[in-house]
Amino acid sequence: MSDLTRLTAAELADKIHTGEVSAAETTQAHLDRIAAVDGDVHAFLHVDADGALEAARAVDAAVAAGERPASPLAGVPLALKDVLTTKGVPTTCGSKTLEGWLPPYDATVTRRLREAGVPILGKTNMDEFAMGSSTENSAFGPTRNPWDLDRIPGGSGGGSSASLAAYEAPLAIGTDTGGSIRQPAAVTATVGVKPTYGGVSRYGLVAFSSSLDQAGPCARTVLDAALLHEVIAGHDPMDATSIDAPVPAVVDAARERPRRSERRARRRREGTVRRGYQGGVLRSFEAAVAQLKELGAEVVEVSCPNFTYALPAYYLIAPSECSSNLARFDAMRYGLRVADDGSHSAEEVMSLTREEGFGAEVKRRVMLGTYALSSGYYDAYYGSAQKVRTLITRDFAAAFGKVDVLVSPTTPVTPFPIGEKVDDPMAMYLNDICSIPANLAGNAAMSVPSGLSDEDGLPVGLQIMAPALADDRLYRVGAAYEAARGPVLDKLGELEAAK
Numbered sequence: 279m280s281d282l283t284r285l286t287a288a289e290l291a292d293k294i295h296t297g298e299v300s301a302a303e304t305t306q307a308h309l310d311r312i313a314a315v316d317g318d319v320h321a322f323l324h325v326d327a328d329g330a331l332e333a334a335r336a337v338d339a340a341v342a343a344g345e346r347p348a349s350p351l352a353g354v355p356l357a358l359k360d361v362l363t364t365k366g367v368p369t370t371c372g373s374k375t376l377e378g379w380l381p382p383y384d385a386t387v388t389r390r391l392r393e394a395g396v397p398i399l400g401k402t403n404m405d406e407f408a409m410g411s412s413t414e415n416s417a418f419g420p421t422r423n424p425w426d427l428d429r430i431p432g433g434s435g436g437g438s439s440a441s442l443a444a445y446e447a448p449l450a451i452g453t454d455t456g457g458s459i460r461q462p463a464a465v466t467a468t469v470g471v472k473p474t475y476g477g478v479s480r481y482g483l484v485a486f487s488s489s490l491d492q493a494g495p496c497a498r499t500v501l502d503a504a505l506l507h508e509v510i511a512g513h514d515p516m517d518a519t520s521i522d523a524p525v526p527a528v529v530d531a532a533r534e535r536p537r538r539s540e541r542r543a544r545r546r547r548e549g550t551v552r553r554g555y556q557g558g559v560l561r562s563f564e565a566a567v568a569q570l571k572e573l574g575a576e577v578v579e580v581s582c583p584n585f586t587y588a589l590p591a592y593y594l595i596a597p598s599e600c601s602s603n604l605a606r607f608d609a610m611r612y613g614l615r616v617a618d619d620g621s622h623s624a625e626e627v628m629s630l631t632r633e634e635g636f637g638a639e640v641k642r643r644v645m646l647g648t649y650a651l652s653s654g655y656y657d658a659y660y661g662s663a664q665k666v667r668t669l670i671t672r673d674f675a676a677a678f679g680k681v682d683v684l685v686s687p688t689t690p691v692t693p694f695p696i697g698e699k700v701d702d703p704m705a706m707y708l709n710d711i712c713s714i715p716a717n718l719a720g721n722a723a724m725s726v727p728s729g730l731s732d733e734d735g736l737p738v739g740l741q742i743m744a745p746a747l748a749d750d751r752l753y754r755v756g757a758a759y760e761a762a763r764g765p766v767l768d769k770l771g772e773l774e775a776a777k
Contacts, residue, residue: 280307283445287354287502290448294353297341301334301353305397308355312399312446320421321431321441323360324368325400330355333397340395350505350529352395357447359438360401361408362493363482364388371484372404372416372434375607375614375635385482386514387451387493394509399447402437406637407604408455408486410434411709413462414700415639422696423466425736425770429693432462438496439466443770449506450496455487456592457688457713459494460725464688464739467727467766469503469756470496472713474746475720476521478507479514487599488519490592490717498767500726500757504532507749523747531750532757554708556691558731562738563687566728569762570685570755580681582673587666588715593707594650594663595718600640601647607635642703671719678745683755686712688725688739716743724752726759727766737766 282290282304293299309327316322337353347353363369363381365388370376384392391398405415413421413436423431424444431440435452439462442450452459454472463470471494478493485491495506511525571577609615609631610624617630636644650659677684689709699705716723721743728740740759744751 282307283311287448290354301337305330305334305355319444321437322400330397330399337395349394355397355399357402357441357450361484372406374417386479387510405434408434409639423693432465434458435462442468452496453493455490457710463725465693467737471724474722476519478511479517481516485603487596500760501532504528504753526750528753531753558733562728566740584669584673585715591663591666592714597643597647598650598660600643667718674719684743686741688741692731692736722749726756
């Protein structure tokens with residue numbers, strides 16, 4: 279493994295901008311790493327070596343000319359989840375429906391990365407249309423967890439998290455609808471952040487659930503995530519849900535210790551907090567809470583009673599919006615089309631195409647959502663779920679009226695074996711029990727590694743939640759905890775070196 283692939287994004291940026299190493303050399307080292315290990319990990323669906331090296335050489339030319347870097351991350355390569363459009367580069371959303379599609383435009387996140395001089399290594403694997411918790415629902419095969427290749431890397435953004443843990447990329451972009459950034463981060467010992475809803479543009483993000491989807495940064499350290507957050511965040515007139523407000527000072531927060539006024543971290547308490555939680559996860563969480571106390575945090579338990587209903591509410595709202603959004607994939611405009619031989623009606627072509635193009639989980643959620651939105655059931659299901667969403671938002675508001683952040687485990691279990699839950703949707707859905715409330719309320723949330731489970735030696739994540747537009751609190755608390763806890767992912771590198 280090249281020494282360059284082991285450095286943080288901040289370290290790489292410093293070396294590139296001072297001319298100690300070149301962006302092209304750095305990018306090539308990561309491309310070499312992808313070639314060496316991705317056959318086993320399968321983090322990438324498409325590698326754009328030529329595009330990445332071209333972007334890297336442009337940064338090197340600017341450095342040689344004495345120009346100021348386009349951004350603090352100029353020249354540092356990145357892996358991009360395959361749900362964000364990239365002009366002229368395949369965007370599949372992990373689905374046969376979009377296999378081979380070359381978008382005619384860049385998503386705003388993609389455009390901002392390019393403008394920042396960030397070489398995009400390629401597009402990462404994901405559960406089809408971001409529907410899943412394990413990246414087993416990809417039409418192109420599962421991604422594997424670098425900690426144990428027989429286990430899942432989380433989902434839906436398992437490709438992004440696995441690329442970080444496998445040292446194939448120092449940075450990645452994910453999207454989070456019900457935990458798809460944070461849950462993969464937790465089970466791969468990486469850092470994942472769901473910004474405040476509307477804090478990062480959704481223009482060009484292929485929609486699953488429009489009121490929940492949010493792109494965000496994935497990295498190996500809190501500071502790296504903060505640097506990437508600042509690159510991609512900010513108001514975008516192309517997105518009607520984009521917040522027209524200054525980006526919170528997340529990088530400054532990641533570089534400082536918590537102020538005394540922000541040293542109250544309170545544990546979320548639910549009526550079912552211990553049901554279904556793995557013992558090693560709970561013990562890791564308790565150790566993290568103890569660490570926060572040592573840092574000076576005042577830690578107490580609070581009650582958010584309506585969080586109990588978050589999971590069923592989510593699995594009515596998200597499928598309903600999914601049913602509406604995926605109606606555009608009708609075989610008439612773009613994407614897959616089957617039975618197009620002139621002997622079938624348009625309705626038959628549409629039905630046959632959707633039957634072949636969509637996987638089982640996507641079909642399941644489309645059917646759930648279509649039923650929830652149907653005449654006579656809309657108020658009973660979708661309408662009621664939105665009322666529960668309001669109650670959950672009020673629970674958060676009451677808690678944040680008294681405290682600065684809430685903490686909980688990110689996931690109830692460590693990464694499970696591939697195939698173990700694929701035929702049990704309810705068991706799979708329960709993996710999101712910790713992460714969904716923040717999506718329903720639109721709050722900011724982060725997963726930061728909290729160590730390895732004492733049961734199986736696999737990664738566990740600590741979730742930190744903050745109010746909307748208070749994303750900087752995540753980074754302040756996360757960075758302080760990270761510094762006190764020490765590195766976790768390094769242990770994976772040690773295991774690899776020992777083989």
